[in-house]
Amino acid sequence: MSVAISFRDIVKKYGxxxxxxxxxxxxxxxxxxxxxxxxxxxxxTLLRMVAGFNSIEGGALTFNEKKMNDVAPGxxxxxxxxxNYAIFPHLNVAQNVxxxxxxxxxxxxDQQRRxxxxxxTVQIDIYKNRMPKNLSGGQQQRVALARAxxxxxxxxxxxxxxxxxxxxxxxxxxxxxxxxxxxxxxTTVYVxxxxxxxxxxxxxxxxxKSGVIQQVGAPRDIYQRPANLxxxxxxxxxxxxxxxxxxxxxxxxxxxxxxxxxxxxPALLSEAKPNESVAIKISVRPEEFVLSEDGTGLAGKVVxxxxxxxxxxxxxxxxxxxxxxxxxxxxxxVVTDIGQRVHLAILSGTINVYDASGERNLNRGSGL
Numbered sequence: 594m595s596v597a598i599s600f601r602d603i604v605k606k607y608g609x610x611x612x613x614x615x616x617x618x619x620x621x622x623x624x625x626x627x628x629x630x631x632x633x634x635x636x637x638t639l640l641r642m643v644a645g646f647n648s649i650e651g652g653a654l655t656f657n658e659k660k661m662n663d664v665a666p667g668x669x670x671x672x673x674x675x676x677n678y679a680i681f682p683h684l685n686v687a688q689n690v691x692x693x694x695x696x697x698x699x700x701x702x703d704q705q706r707r708x709x710x711x712x713x714t715v716q717i718d719i720y721k722n723r724m725p726k727n728l729s730g731g732q733q734q735r736v737a738l739a740r741a742x743x744x745x746x747x748x749x750x751x752x753x754x755x756x757x758x759x760x761x762x763x764x765x766x767x768x769x770x771x772x773x774x775x776x777x778x779x780t781t782v783y784v785x786x787x788x789x790x791x792x793x794x795x796x797x798x799x800x801x802k803s804g805v806i807q808q809v810g811a812p813r814d815i816y817q818r819p820a821n822l823x824x825x826x827x828x829x830x831x832x833x834x835x836x837x838x839x840x841x842x843x844x845x846x847x848x849x850x851x852x853x854x855x856x857x858x859p860a861l862l863s864e865a866k867p868n869e870s871v872a873i874k875i876s877v878r879p880e881e882f883v884l885s886e887d888g889t890g891l892a893g894k895v896v897x898x899x900x901x902x903x904x905x906x907x908x909x910x911x912x913x914x915x916x917x918x919x920x921x922x923x924x925x926x927v928v929t930d931i932g933q934r935v936h937l938a939i940l941s942g943t944i945n946v947y948d949a950s951g952e953r954n955l956n957r958g959s960g961l
Contacts (some may be wrong), residue, residue: 596656596747597622597778598643604651605638605804613804620782621796622657625774627783629791630801631827636784638804640750643782645669648813656747667818669748672741672779676753677731680725686736687712687721695743711743715773731762738770742777749774749781755790767793781816788828794815800824817943822951825876832877832917837870838946838955848875848946851913854891857940862955871954879906880918882937884929891937893917895931905929909937 598620605613612634620626622778629634641647645666654661661669672693680689687708694704712718715735725733733755741749754770755763771794774781785791791798792812800807800815801822808820819825822833838861838884847872848856896916897908905923910916919937921929929935944953 595623595778596784597658598748599655599658600639600652601655602652603640603642603649603654605635605640606650611804616806616808617652618799620780621863623778623780625781625783625794625796627770627785627795627798628801629785629788629827631786634801635804636786636801638830639751639801640752640782643748644671644673644750646715655656670744670746671748671750672744672746673750674734674737674741674752674754674886676756678737678757680733680736680740682725685722685724686728688719689725689736690739690743693740697744709741711739714742714776715739715769729762730758731766733921734766735769736760738773742773742779746779749779751781751783751836753785754783755785755787763790764793769786770794778954792828800827818954818956819876819945822876822947825945825947830879830918832879832882832918833901833951834875834877834915836873836875836946839870840871848873848941850875850939851891851911854889854939856939856944858941858946860957861946862957866876872949874947874949874951875948877917877939878943879918881940881943882909883901883940884921885936885938888936890936891917892936895929895933895935898929898931910934911937915941 600616600618602615602617603613604611604615623729628639628887630636638647645664649662661857664916681692689702690708690711694707708722712721715738717732717735717739720728720732728736755766765792785795795812797809797811799809802823808815808824815824817903819828825831826833834850835850838846839849845856846861849857891911893909893911895907896910899906900923903923905921907921907929908916909919945960948955
């Protein structure tokens, strides 16, 4: 069965160094939950605490409200898929998958039945007698996944499981992993530093930085309304532009960029008083720029363009010297050459506005 996992004021220390300070988080039963962040942010440390491999110096970790802090790893009923697969080279596929069942004293007949079922689920039943050295990277990953879930774990933990695969195989395997997880319904905690991978597989994502969760939400919510500039720049590509916020006296605000480009954004949490200007930063995704045909917007010059089939990526140098990236649909009748003067308009309904520190999103309805 699957379990709900809760972290309550969890603390992890190495000596006098605190790497996770009082973290709280809830993972729902049957959910595909991803811990996402740069190297050293604490995501693997947190995963190893769930597995029981790391001690907990404060707070409580629970499975279905049962405290697990001091429960031995072997008593937690967890399946784990490692970065290096950890497949036994002297055992064939079926023997590798059956290993955990043997340790649990499952009868030979039940072992054969369950191994056959899970090999069909992960679509490698035709390789059951093959040795690991004769498998591709993707096939080895499926063996590792099958071995982890054949024991019917309460929780499946996956630590950077696709990092050793080439680009196309990563895409194929992440789709397979998500499909298999939905079929078996196991609560899954997945660790990665790859934001595209996280968005592709996850029901929800926790973005971490220096042991602190910056934002938790569905992939679409995190991408469209990042809680702060760290999340905005880590999830996808974005352009960060300095601007000022000017109150209108009626609870609304105008965003002023450069000397004369004004965006009216009534949905902002404006702290600016009437006729007062406050420094802010705006986050504009490449797809939130459009070429202006009437000469309004931010003036600049195209300094690079990259044709990528459906889209063309343009690098535009603005008048203040800042370079920004925009994405233009590669329509056959639109050609934007290097050196061409352009004006960039901004789709104000989708951009994000932050205070000067970048720590607070001023768009209504955003945040953790």
